[in-house]
Amino acid sequence: xxxxxxxxxxxxxxxxxxxxxxxxxxxxRRQILGFLLPGDVLTTSLFRESLHFSVKALTAIQVSTMxxxxxxxxxxxxLQILWEAAExxxxxxxxxxNMIAVLGQFSAEERIAHLFLHLMKEISIRSVIRDARxxxxxxxxxxxxxxxLTPVHVSRILSVxxxxxxxxxxxxxxxxxxxxxxxxxxxxx
Amino acid sequence: xxxxxxxxxxxxxxxxxxxxxxxxxxxxRRQILGFLLPGDVLTTSLFRESLHFSVKALTAIQVSTMxxxxxxxxxxxxLQILWEAAExxxxxxxxxxNMIAVLGQFSAEERIAHLFLHLMKEISIRSVIRDARxxxxxxxxxxxxxxxLTPVHVSRILSVxxxxxxxxxxxxxxxxxxxxxxxxxxxxx
DNA sequence: CGAGGAATTGATTTCCATCAATGACGGTGG
DNA sequence: CCACCGTCATTGATGGAAATCAATTCCTCG
Numbered sequence: 001x002x003x004x005x006x007x008x009x010x011x012x013x014x015x016x017x018x019x020x021x022x023x024x025x026x027x028x029r030r031q032i033l034g035f036l037l038p039g040d041v042l043t044t045s046l047f048r049e050s051l052h053f054s055v056k057a058l059t060a061i062q063v064s065t066m067x068x069x070x071x072x073x074x075x076x077x078x079l080q081i082l083w084e085a086a087e088x089x090x091x092x093x094x095x096x097x098n099m100i101a102v103l104g105q106f107s108a109e110e111r112i113a114h115l116f117l118h119l120m121k122e123i124s125i126r127s128v129i130r131d132a133r134x135x136x137x138x139x140x141x142x143x144x145x146x147x148x149l150t151p152v153h154v155s156r157i158l159s160v161x162x163x164x165x166x167x168x169x170x171x172x173x174x175x176x177x178x179x180x181x182x183x184x185x186x187x188x189x
Numbered sequence: 190x191x192x193x194x195x196x197x198x199x200x201x202x203x204x205x206x207x208x209x210x211x212x213x214x215x216x217x218r219r220q221i222l223g224f225l226l227p228g229d230v231l232t233t234s235l236f237r238e239s240l241h242f243s244v245k246a247l248t249a250i251q252v253s254t255m256x257x258x259x260x261x262x263x264x265x266x267x268l269q270i271l272w273e274a275a276e277x278x279x280x281x282x283x284x285x286x287n288m289i290a291v292l293g294q295f296s297a298e299e300r301i302a303h304l305f306l307h308l309m310k311e312i313s314i315r316s317v318i319r320d321a322r323x324x325x326x327x328x329x330x331x332x333x334x335x336x337x338l339t340p341v342h343v344s345r346i347l348s349v350x351x352x353x354x355x356x357x358x359x360x361x362x363x364x365x366x367x368x369x370x371x372x373x374x375x376x377x378x
Numbered sequence: 379c380g381a382g383g384a385a386t387t388g389a390t391t392t393c394c395a396t397c398a399a400t401g402a403c404g405g406t407g408g
Numbered sequence: 409c410c411a412c413c414g415t416c417a418t419t420g421a422t423g424g425a426a427a428t429c430a431a432t433t434c435c436t437c438g
Contacts, residue, residue: 023290026378031290047279052286075268082271089278090236096285097241101212101220103292104337108394140417148293150395155418189215297426329385342426344385385434392427401418408411 001057007050010065012042017061018137021053022145032146034095035138037122043088046071059137101188103148108157111147113186116167116174132176136169190246196238199254201231206250207326210242211334221335223284224327226311232277235260248326290377292337297346300336302375305356305363321365325358 001019003012019036033053036042044051046068075082102114123134140158144151161167166182168175176182190208192201208225222242225231233240235257264271291303312323329347333340350356355371357364365371 023286023377025290025294029294031293033286033289044279044282047275052283079265079268079271082268082275086236086271086275086278089275089282090233092282093233093278093285094241096282096289097212097222099289100222100285100292101214103289104220104334105214105218139415145293151417152396152419153394155416156394159418188212328383339427340385341387341428344387345426348386379438381436381438383434383436385432387432388430390427390429392425394423394425396423397421399418399420401416403416404414406411406413408409 001055001061001063003051003055005050005052005054008045009049009068011045011068011071012055013064013066014038014040014042015062015064018058019055019061020058020142020146021055023053030145031148032142034099035119035122035146038126041088043085043092046085047089058142098188106186108147108149108153109160110185111149112143112154112157112161113166113182114188115143115147115186116169116176117182117186120174120176132179134174134176135172136174137172190244190250190252192240192244194239194241194243197234198238198257200234200257200260201244202253202255203227203229203231204251204253207247208244208250209247209331209335210244212242219334220337221331223288224308224311224335227315230277232274232281235274236278247331287377295375297336297338297342298349299374300338301332301343301346301350302355302371303377304332304336304375305358305365306371306375309363309365321368323363323365324361325363326361 014036016038021033021036021042022030023033024030035058036055042051042055044053071081075085102111106114119136120129120134123129123136140151140154143149144154147154149157158169161169164181165177166185167177203225205227210222210225210231211219212222213219224247225244231240231244233242260270264274291300295303308325309318309323312318312325329340329343332338333343336343338346347358350358353367353370355365355367355374357366
């Protein structure tokens with residue numbers, strides 16, 4: 001699943017699996033704008049013909065599409081739909097603003113802690129978590145691209161987290177060992 | 190003009206002057222999320238009771254407020270309004286995503302160049318610019334807080350821009366000396 | 379004239395990037 | 409079954425970008 005920057009009449013919903021939104025810079029670097037989990041709607045595709053980012057799958061995924069035109073037609077009859085879409089978009093803006101603050105002001109440790117906390121919340125909404133072990137199908141490269149660091153440095157920080165007994169990410173599972181400390185590091189305000 | 194995080198029934202529009210949206214972190218640092226120019230609507234206030242950021246004036250300003258409830262009532266009768274609001278929100282998301290990429294991947298020079306280009310565009314929309322001189326009522330502290338740098342480092346970069354004949358920001362005026370170079374530095378993709 | 383905020387500049391430190399080498403897997407094909 | 413790869417993670421050594429600390433100058437304004 002690789003969408004580019006071309007116009008499309010579809011609105012996308014992720015039904016199962018993980019994906020991520022990203023932009024590719026000319027110098028070869030990329031910035032991951034956000035991860036997509038089951039149930040996530042590509043809200044931009046609700047209002048725009050073409051996306052300003054690309055999308056890629058992290059795992060095997062199932063995607064559902066709807067015709068934007070049809071949604072718009074229904075929205076004209078049922079305001080409720082439009083409101084929810086707008087609400088959804090406002091929520092996205094809030095998340096984006098948080099991310100801006102994180103990237104602008106947080107250190108490497110804090111950024112990664114923040115990412116973990118954010119993903120933990122998303123995962124918790126969708127499934128029951130036992131023993132503070134969260135399935136996390138990310139390579140260190142993805143973490144790096146999401147928080148603006150190099151994979152090498154991400155590796156070092158994860159080692160630090162293990163040494164300090166904060167969290168352990170291995171084999172696609174994030175085990176949270178000291179939630180308090182993780183929150184102290186990664187929480188805005 | 191300092192709004193906090195409290196609920197309010199109003200939607201805000203900036204009629205004249207400059208302002209900025211920001212979040213204050215517990216460690217005393219702050220991140221400026223964006224600058225507000227005449228005509229800008231606080232789109233978040235369209236959909237949310239309370240803002241997740243604060244707002245402050247940079248210059249003398251005039252603000253107009255409308256009741257959210259009234260706008261919602263009108264929107265129920267005239268879809269057009271709601272669509273424009275949603276469009277507006279989508280545009281905001283796009284800008285935020287750009288900012289995320291800038292903060293995640295750009296160097297200090299590139300970040301500041303990007304900020305200048307962004308503000309130049311906003312200013313150009315609102316008034317005629319002569320001799321590539323843009324009124325810019327920012328302290329270096331504001332630039333620093335907007336792009337995630339220290340004021341000291343911003344000062345150094347601005348010196349570099351002057352030496353290299355790229356741009357000169359002094360006395361509230363940004364003079365662009367080499368637009369090409371500025372774009373080369375500050376343009377995504 | 380004096381005072382205080384803003385900008386500049388230098389010296390030093392810290393954090394993260396970069397470069398490079400190594401080991402651990404997992405798949406593939408002989 | 410095992411030698412061979414490619415990808416990923418780890419670790420060390422080094423370099424560079426930006427932060428921090430500190431001193432000085434420049435304004436503006438009382």
